[in-house]
Amino acid sequence: MAKAKALWVYARRTVLCCVVLTVCGAAAAGQIRYSIPEEMQKGSFVGNIAQDLGLEAKALSERGVRVISRGRTQYFALNVKSGHLITAERLDREQLCGRAEKCLLNCEVIADDVMKVFRIEVEIADINDHAPNFQAQAMELKISELTAVGTRISLPEAHDPDVGVNSVQSYGLSSNEHFSLDMQSGPGGVKYPELVLETALDRETRAVHQLTLTASDRGDPAKSATAQIRVLVVDANDNAPRFAQPVYKASVLENVPRGSTVVSISAIDPDEGSNSEVSYAFTRISAQGSQVFSLHPGTGEITLVGDLDYEETAAYEMEVEAKDIDDLSARAKVLVTVLDVNDNVPRIEITSLFSPVPEDSAPGTAIALLHVRDGDTGLNGEVSCSIPDHVPFRLQKSVDNYYSLVTARDLDREQVADYNVTVTARDRGAPPLWSATTIAVQVSDVNDNAPAFSQAAYSVWVSENNARGASVFCARAADADWGDNARVTYWLAEGELQGAPLSSWLSVQAESGAVHALRALDYEQVREIRFAVEARDGSFVSFEFY
Template sequence: SMQNTLRLWNCRKGILQCLIVMGFSWKAISGQIHYSIPEEMHKGSFVGNIAKDLGVDEKQLSNHGLRIISNVGKIHYFALNANNGHLQTSERIDREEICGRAEKCILKFQVLNEYKLKLYGIEVEIIDINDNAPQFPVGEQEVEISEMSASGFRVPLMEAHDLDLGINSIQGYQLTGSGHFFLDVQMGENGIQHPALLLKEPLDREEQSVYDLILTATDGGDPFRSGTAQIKVRVLDANDNAPIFNQPIYEVTVKENIPKGSTVATVSATDLDEGLNGEVKYSLRKVTQFHSPQFLLNSTTGEITLTGSLDYEISSLHEFEVEAKDGGGLSDRSKVIITITDLNDNAPELIVNYFTSSISESSPAGTVIAILNVQDQDSGVNGEVTCSVPNNLPFRLERSVDDFYSLVTAGTLDREHMPTFNITITGTDNGIPPLSTTTVIALQVLDTNDNPPVFEKTDYTFYLVENNHRGSLIFSLRANDPDWEENARITYSIIEEQTGNFPLSSYLSINSETGAVYALNSFDYEEIQEIRFLVKAQDGGSPPLSSNVSVTLFILDQNDNAPEILYPSPPTDGSTGIELAPRSSEPGYLITKVVAVDADSGQNAWLSYQLTKATEPGLFTLGLHTGEIRTSRFLLEKDAFKQSLVVLVKDNGQPPLSASVTVTVVLADNIPDTLIDLSNISVPVDHTSDLTFYLVVAVAFVSCLFLTFLLVLLAIRFHRWRKSQLWSITFGGAPVSQFVGIDGVRAFLQSYCHEVSLTTGSRKSQLNIPKANHTNIYTPQQNSENELPSVSSSFPCRDMRGW
């Protein structure tokens, strides 16, 4: 009754108030923060103190950077007050609009602590309030009852629907308007009340053909709400059999991708009457305001066909009623429930909520690079998504709350090996076949100074010829640093070491940018033969890194020192050294030995001795490499008492340098006689040898002969136009080419065209021998072939150079 219903509402009023108070409390469930609020709260209403619940001090709230991360494309119902950390409503929340008939309505979102890079899951449960009144599908229902119907005849009435849940939904029905009928309400399996009209006593159409009744549906809210519908009962003539469906509920399951025009289900009802009263027509009746008009019922066959497209993500269940009515107005109703099965027709969505575009190569493992959220509109396994990154990259994905992932480094990075990364993140669902989505995060690795400069070699050896020019380039060094910019900018320096009596900085200088080493002074091999030092290469990092390399510089010798004769020593009073040779000496007797040294080294110090002049040619021999002067034959009485020998000492350099010394050998048997003879001997004037005169005459003769040949050749060319058939001129019955060869004359003259000098003051002639003769005996034949007198006359050497 109405009074019992009102008592139930008053009893439940206190329970609802308690629920509203408890809605502002929170608790942590499975690591998430849970709040409960009633629906229809004003915009800006307090939901909970998130800062306090997360343990964040309100004074440091600005430093922690709390912000809400919600799904893209969806309405944001909540906002975070940055001043006090309170969670507030930002939109009107209608539980029925958001969750429909769901038993629990929970809104989820995430809060990001940017300071800690940590996500927190937030759940807000929306508590239903009685904001919807019961409503009937239509405002009026016509019911036809045959006058033949007996007492207790039952006619189903339309049901009211209330969008609220629980106590706020429909709790009872009332029927008013006539005493011929009473209301029968039966409880269905799903807790829904089904009203029906029961005939209290038989009707008489002739007495009254129409009855107007009021059907009222009331919910249990506080205050309660109600809805009414008008029931018009028409009394018909006798039709004693109503159609009956062969099953009370038709349940079918279809896939969401079935095409338009497909037959979803077929309903069927039977009527035992005949004729018009047994002819059944089917009609579709909507039972909720959310009914989708995408199904068509064939009124004759009872086939239900699809006129639109199905989408599991929009609606997974379609429910409606069908009615079968015969020609006499009797009817029956049945319910059709169409369940939609999900297909994997939606690819996952990857949403990047946070990322950094650069990271230092010294960052530790586990550094957060990006935070992303993955979503899939499908359900079940089709909506289960797995995210992954390539295995060959030093990154991994860590799952945080809900469907959020953090992309972190899996190890240390090396910019020199890989300066940039294009990280492809793939989200793949578990459907069959699976669908996937990828997103690419570009990451640049910033350089740190973790590589010292490295030289191309472990040690260097260079060579420098002495007497170099000051400031000349000696060598260049190069080091490589795989770092970047300042960390790879190398500065070169020489580590100071003492070299001899002078510091190294007085000898060498290095270009700090290029590594080129220059000589500050000219090196002298006789002073320094080898320099060892270190070159340091240092980069421009902070702190800088450096490496050293050992360098050895060898000074190479030049022939810059002439031989120095130690014995016989040069005279200081103008006299020459005197050596004695007994007249009874046998061939090979050692007279003396010329001793010389050279400050150079190697071939530049390899000395050879030559006898360039002798009073008596062929009397003495000179060791080519020993410098020993020995007799080559027995001494004769006709040999001069005093023999003057000029010894030339020459090194093997290029060009060679030489020195000469005069050795006087006295032929005597005993020393006293020698002393007496020496006192009576005056130094003879050293006239030019007759051999020199003969050589000059020979050269002049050859020159004249050559000039004559040239005149004859010119004459031949002048008369060529008259005697063109002649190609050669005979002289004395033979060709001129056989008489004297041009090449032979030129070679002969060139072999004697040397620079000579004559020293008249000292009565001695100095000769420059072009090439050392390997024969140690000085003979007239040698003298005629290898010596030229030192004259300053107009010798035709410069003319011969033209040939």
């Protein structure tokens, strides 16, 4: 309970401080940064996205604001009711970032209505949730009674997954008249303890010495671990092995097969006989590294026993020890750099799509938002996107690896009603890898065509003494639009004949355009009737005269 309370207080203090630092100019810069401690429970508060982006929390859902994490795991989620960014699971800094100095997780906030992307960077701060730990709680050392005063003997290093002051900071040794403890810094600044012989040993006086080694961090509260050291005093081995170089470096392609030799280490012991025989072992290697590399104890060859993956781990750091028969030893560091091979195909993700698009959309209208990613680096990870030239669209680069598909020129549904736009992503590797995806874009109709008759005027002959309601003619107009925009209705234009309205002589059926005589016609009274028919759709009118 006390630990949970302390975590909550620390989280609150950290987040409040971070908000003050990141709000100013965050939206303009397109990036917001927060900092939270590790081990916070799922659903814990990270930051106020709505406030920091200048949005109203109640409008987030309507505006299509959402959070996307690039990767296999979604670490954060957005509470659209409160506008808060929250954790989607418990975050373990050591699991996420190992011993990296800074642990940063990235996600993106996408606002669909404005098609804008904001980058969110969350720093996971270390807490002292691990105690130092010795790989073995008991060990045995053999030291010759002829060993010179001042001789240094490497002691086991304690490991603590935490970083900074929360990691191992100091070592202590139980009181003893013959030995003292001294700290040494290895390659890369790694500290390890050494046992220093202060006074000469005499096996006949005392053959065994019991020592206690303590490793402590400086967290709040501080944590420690102990290891028991049993020193056996033996005869005559007065030289320790020496490595040919303090640091061994090797570079290897990520597709090198198992069984390949990565690097060979070598130490020399100037003693003779069995006292000069040296054996090799790892003294510090990550759990992942131990699954990939094997060190031959006799030859010092480090070989591959697992698969390398640059995208998973780009470098390995190990520490090796050369020890002779009396446990006199020397240490060296091994750095293995993994070289990238173009083994990842670019991937295209359609993040947002707005279809159908009205045919009267102006050039530059956004239709889709795409995200392109390639797990490789360098030229192998540089991706370019393209679409065919014949389509009326173009790709526009957005933030990072985002592209917008926009209209490049005017659209006309009556000519082309739908498009299948193929987007191709290609990297610059040798040979290059590529992938493609197709975006279906439909063009919606706009009422931009007026009804049209086949000719401007028609002449129709009708016999006199016709029956009332007899069909005289059928006026038909065509409209190039679609749906309701192409639905045509017909009307008889106003006019008079012999002092009476035309509507008392003729009628036009609104849906079919059929013209009917409402009375019997008499050639001796009326020899010609001129009238106009209007054809109308939702917006336009066309006229036909007789």
